[in-house]
Amino acid sequence: MKKFFASIKQYPSAIIGTIMILFLVVLSIYVVITIPYDQAIAEWRGSEEMQGASPRTARPTYTNWFTSSKLPETIVIDSADPEAGIKKTVTEVAAGMWDIQMVFEFDYPYDDFPQEIQVVLTAKYQEKSPFVTLTWYTPEGERIKIADVTSRQREVVRFDLQDRLVRNLDGVPARIGLLRVPDVVPYEVQQGTYELHVDTIVFEEGSDIEAQFISFGQVHGAAGTDHRRRDLLLPLLWGAPIALSFGFLAAIGTTFTTMFIAAVGVWFGGIVDDLIQRITEIYMLLPFLPILIMVGVFYSRSIWTMLVVVILISIFGAAIKNYRAIFLQIKEAAYIEAARSYGAGNWRIISRYLVPRIIPILIPGLISAIPSYVFLEASLAVLGLGDPVLPTWGKIINDAQMNGALYNGYYYWVLQPAALLMITGLGFAMIGFALDRIFNPKLREV
Amino acid sequence: MTDTTFTPEELEQPVETAKKKPNSTLRLIRYTVGKFISLFLAVLIGMYLVILIANMGGYVDQIMKAQIRDGIGLSVSMDPELRRRPAAERQQLINELVAVEEQRLGLDKPFIGRSFRFLFDAMTLDLGRAQQISSDSGSRFVRLIILERLPPTLLLMTTASFSLFIISLVFALFLSRNYGSIIDKLVIALSPTSSAPPWFVGIFLLLIFAAVLGWLPFGGMVAAPPPEDPIAYALSLARHLVLPVSAWLISGFFASVFSWRTFFLIFSMEDYVELARAKGLSSRDIERRYILRPTLPNIITSFALMLIGLWQGAILTETIFNWPGLGRMLYRAVQTFDTPVIIGSQVIYAYLLAITVFLLDFIYALVDPRVRVGSGGPKA
Numbered sequence: 001m002k003k004f005f006a007s008i009k010q011y012p013s014a015i016i017g018t019i020m021i022l023f024l025v026v027l028s029i030y031v032v033i034t035i036p037y038d039q040a041i042a043e044w045r046g047s048e049e050m051q052g053a054s055p056r057t058a059r060p061t062y063t064n065w066f067t068s069s070k071l072p073e074t075i076v077i078d079s080a081d082p083e084a085g086i087k088k089t090v091t092e093v094a095a096g097m098w099d100i101q102m103v104f105e106f107d108y109p110y111d112d113f114p115q116e117i118q119v120v121l122t123a124k125y126q127e128k129s130p131f132v133t134l135t136w137y138t139p140e141g142e143r144i145k146i147a148d149v150t151s152r153q154r155e156v157v158r159f160d161l162q163d164r165l166v167r168n169l170d171g172v173p174a175r176i177g178l179l180r181v182p183d184v185v186p187y188e189v190q191q192g193t194y195e196l197h198v199d200t201i202v203f204e205e206g207s208d209i210e211a212q213f214i215s216f217g218q219v220h221g222a223a224g225t226d227h228r229r230r231d232l233l234l235p236l237l238w239g240a241p242i243a244l245s246f247g248f249l250a251a252i253g254t255t256f257t258t259m260f261i262a263a264v265g266v267w268f269g270g271i272v273d274d275l276i277q278r279i280t281e282i283y284m285l286l287p288f289l290p291i292l293i294m295v296g297v298f299y300s301r302s303i304w305t306m307l308v309v310v311i312l313i314s315i316f317g318a319a320i321k322n323y324r325a326i327f328l329q330i331k332e333a334a335y336i337e338a339a340r341s342y343g344a345g346n347w348r349i350i351s352r353y354l355v356p357r358i359i360p361i362l363i364p365g366l367i368s369a370i371p372s373y374v375f376l377e378a379s380l381a382v383l384g385l386g387d388p389v390l391p392t393w394g395k396i397i398n399d400a401q402m403n404g405a406l407y408n409g410y411y412y413w414v415l416q417p418a419a420l421l422m423i424t425g426l427g428f429a430m431i432g433f434a435l436d437r438i439f440n441p442k443l444r445e446v
Numbered sequence: 447m448t449d450t451t452f453t454p455e456e457l458e459q460p461v462e463t464a465k466k467k468p469n470s471t472l473r474l475i476r477y478t479v480g481k482f483i484s485l486f487l488a489v490l491i492g493m494y495l496v497i498l499i500a501n502m503g504g505y506v507d508q509i510m511k512a513q514i515r516d517g518i519g520l521s522v523s524m525d526p527e528l529r530r531r532p533a534a535e536r537q538q539l540i541n542e543l544v545a546v547e548e549q550r551l552g553l554d555k556p557f558i559g560r561s562f563r564f565l566f567d568a569m570t571l572d573l574g575r576a577q578q579i580s581s582d583s584g585s586r587f588v589r590l591i592i593l594e595r596l597p598p599t600l601l602l603m604t605t606a607s608f609s610l611f612i613i614s615l616v617f618a619l620f621l622s623r624n625y626g627s628i629i630d631k632l633v634i635a636l637s638p639t640s641s642a643p644p645w646f647v648g649i650f651l652l653l654i655f656a657a658v659l660g661w662l663p664f665g666g667m668v669a670a671p672p673p674e675d676p677i678a679y680a681l682s683l684a685r686h687l688v689l690p691v692s693a694w695l696i697s698g699f700f701a702s703v704f705s706w707r708t709f710f711l712i713f714s715m716e717d718y719v720e721l722a723r724a725k726g727l728s729s730r731d732i733e734r735r736y737i738l739r740p741t742l743p744n745i746i747t748s749f750a751l752m753l754i755g756l757w758q759g760a761i762l763t764e765t766i767f768n769w770p771g772l773g774r775m776l777y778r779a780v781q782t783f784d785t786p787v788i789i790g791s792q793v794i795y796a797y798l799l800a801i802t803v804f805l806l807d808f809i810y811a812l813v814d815p816r817v818r819v820g821s822g823g824p825k826a
Contacts, residue, residue: 013635013638017638281484281488282488282491282492282495283492284488284754284799284803285485285488285489285492285796285799285800285803286492286495286496286796287757287758287792287795287796287799288758289758289759289761289762290758290761290776290788290791290792290795291496291499291792293761293776293780293788294496294499294500294788294789294792295499296780297780297783297788298500298785318751368641371641371642372641372643375641375642375643375646378646379643379645379762382645382762382765382766383761383762383765383777383780384777384780384781385780397649401766406649406652406653406656406657406664407657407664409657411653411657414649414653415653418646418649418650421642421646422642422646425641425642426638426639426641428641429638429639429640429641430638432638433637433638
């Protein structure tokens, strides 16, 4: 064992690979513990409303570090949230009429306009719905009236859809018109402190209103968002345990079954061996990916069904030929003869004498096989056959592909899952490659 | 140099070929025919398995029955004369028509009997009509759709595989000559990158060359509308080929160069190579006759494995690059749930795999002297 570690030190690639894989394993464990499965699925599968104040296809926040002009982040101010510190001033203007005044003040230090601006009103009333007036104050003190609204229990006021406001802004969309430096073309952002006044007249005792101001930014979170406003951080993180377990289980399942069948064939020889050989030849002609696609279309897209099918159609894979060649050599070894002479049964010889001998040769192959299965899962997802429930890296790439991410310039959408896939693939490939050279000295010489 | 040196092999060779010639051709033919028959049987059994999988749980039957019922229900409800009749009577009429149709298609008989007819239909690509997809010429016959999509796939895949083959072979020879150089070490270090499949590399290529730089098209086979002039057409085709082919090259290059270089190095350490070197043969000659020649069967085997991977990888590469071939067709069939096309593509992929294996077996037989001389030939 010591010798093994000493020899692995000679391969810096193996060390880098191990670090990469360790990173992924630690990440996976952390993710599974901190974001429980049910919560992850609920967030991933949830509707757009569940995503709260996330913008659509927003870049990750870190893109701002690399550019001189800063893209806006999402600004959320909620009067119901005590931390926001929005004070309500209530005055009785007439008998049975109260005026509730709220001032939303915020800084806008960015160089680009937000994606959307809206106010969500939540009113509490019995019969007479409150009347709300929204007014906007620019840093220069200019006053722009946004809208008069008779608020229902829940009323969403989208600034871009206020026709009168847009007309007042000379037809410029409100999200630009409200924040631009006046009369400058092309539009420039007027940085500074803006105010939004929410004036509400309520007509009932005990009637109240809460307002949530959202300016949807163009960057959001550590990983950006997708077309359904979902934060991409969740699938990126959760993709790791899924990819690792799929790759690992598939590699173990296929390698060990294949090897065992080869051992059985070699040991029993004769008809059994012939049969296995012929079946292998037929299996080689089975179109692997198309069959997986067929299963995905007709039966189930669940990743675990796919796993079973992958193992089933790889059992008699071409690898049997390699293992067979090695087993044929081992079979002639003297210690097998000895085992036979003391009366060991067939299965005992196979499981105790033949199979253990091949394990060292097997392990590099097994580790090198993991990336191919990780990429297989991603490939299926890219074909639209990804697991319908689980958030995986392949699904992100598929979503991105379907929404023309590359064409529209949403590079982060593709690059982030691709980078993680790359790390996984490279990590395992590097370890497998080094192990191959350690276990097969013939390769090491050259 | 070579003319004046006689190796024992060279002395023996003419005698042996003269003696074995008629016999060896016969052997070759027998070997080829045997391979052909066994491969055909393998395709047959493989296709039967596919049909069993496709029909597992009577899924295909259900789809077909539902389709029949839909079609007949629609035609009855559209018929103005039948529409006036009472609902119960109409329902009965529909049931009768459905039963007749199911009998005509043999859906009332047990599956085992039908499965052989399916098999025959599948092998002859007689797969009926597609449900959603149609060929560019407007046909809905699965066979015509497949035949129309085959040439683009063949074009892309042969270009990709042969360029990969030749480039990596030449490069591997170069490395085996410069074993231990910086380039050699670089290739070894980079060979794990080949774990990324071509479509994955393709995404990056698209990002760089299509999205950011805008030098090459995002996908497709020719510009739209296709140029009239044949030269312009070929140029446009070549332009569209660059990215998918490079994706294949980049994805496969390092691994195949590495494995072939290793082969060459192992073989170049054999005693007979040392001897040839000691005799003072030029390194070109040594390479050609003492290294390339004996490694040829190995090279062909790995080329065969590469091709097999290629057919399947084509599905994704074509999807990513919008290449109008079989893979893209299968992708669209998956999206639109078009059963006949999906099963049809299984058949065509099985055929392509079998033809590939057969051709390579044939070349193998030509190259491997054991087949001709008759020491049993390669064990599969």
